Amino acid sequence: MFAECAAKYLKESENKASVETIAIHIVAVVPFIGHLEVEKIHDGTLESFKASRIADRVTPTTINRALEVVRTILIRAAKVYRDEDGLPWLKQAPPAITMLDETPREPCPLSWSQQEALFKHLPKHLANMALFAINSGLRDSNVCGLLWEWEVKVPEVGRSVFVIPWQFHKTGKRKKRSLVVILNDAAWSILNEQRGLDAIHVFVYRQERRKHHDLAPLMQYHRIGTMNNSAWHTAREKAGLPKLRIHDLRHTYGARLRAAGVLNEDRASLLGHATKSMPEHYAAADIGRLINLSNGSLDRKSTCTVLSVINR
Incomplete structure (x- = not known):
């Protein structure tokens, strides 16, 4: 399941300076895809996550950072994580994940x-x-x-x-x-x-x-x-x-x-x-x-x- 892969990746990242940010993205995405097998993660199954975050007025940049974490986890599942028989958790190449368009915003210093x-x-x-x-x-x-x-x-x-x-x-x-x-x-x-x-x-x-x-x-x-x-x-x-x-x-x-x-x-x-x-x-x-x-x-x-x- 994706949730198992995410937990393993979070454990591996515990000494990274970015671990708190990684955890925030994982917590946000797991309710939508955590129950799915990693083979079933693709653009279609991620649509509900994207739609929910957009409805909550989360910026495309933040949503994309979460999608990048998902992509990293899928790559780890395909190339690194193995079961007891030595087979990868994800048996095919990870699918391409489509990112949202990001419109850079000009700096907005406070008066x-x-x-x-x-x-x-x-x-x-x-x-x-x-x-x-x-x-x-x-x-x-x-x-x-x-x-x-x-x-x-x-x-x-x-x-x-x-x-x-x-x-x-x-x-x-x-x-x-x-x-x-x-x-x-x-x-x-x-x-x-x-x-x-x-x-x-x-x-x-x-x-x-x-x-x-x-x-x-x-x-x-x-x-x-x-x-x-x-x-x-x-x-x-x-x-x-x-x-x-x-x-x-x-x-x-x-x-x-x-x-x-x-x-x-x-x-x-x-x-x-x-x-x-x-x-x-x-x-x-x-x-x-x-x-x-x-x-x-x-x-x-x-x-x-x-x-x-x-x-x-």
Whole structure:
């Protein structure tokens, strides 16, 4: 059955940085095809999955990522997975799976008023994550997967940076370079607010009690798989931003840096873009300079005009 193949593939992927995303796609698709034998998976049997996701206003890009996971599982079933007789679980070549047409959307950086409208509807834990993302430029997976063990103190500037190993961020996988995360004043404040909640992950969540506050919380803190959840969708609808993506927080940071006059090479360093001149580690003086540049994104007066033009 497809569900068995999916479970095996998820087990194999448990040490991958993308395991949370893989799990999300598997959970989405298994109710539609999990009960089917792998020989019966094809475009026709995937139509109900596609239609349901489209009805739920899931983007074609996200649907295609799930279909890619299905395709990978079928390839593993045909080429790797074997029964006790040594025969492949899928005895023929996997069928071609038709992807949906993707229409790339232009970046949509937030204005300050839009940010305020959005953040007031986010629950506290998600608002902290979003505020950190919009002031560090980190992608969703890196915010959710940020570990305390990657924190490196820089006494000369009175704060820390995070050094994310190359295996755990998008650019690093291409260049095999660690990502140095510079924290401006807002990101630093959020970081210190998170201290002590969990020994491993920076951003965590637990269900608090709505009554009987004198009793222990309902559950322990746990890692958040993605910011792109129901709370995010609800908040963006209430804020009048139904198409806003998590990645637009990163676009907002980049746009504000540009509006503050930060040069392209420095913006690339702050956003973690791979460049020939980008070092893997910085001297304390460089970190101090980059912190000051990053703080330029907090200056509302210098960023309002450019953002209003970009959002038209």
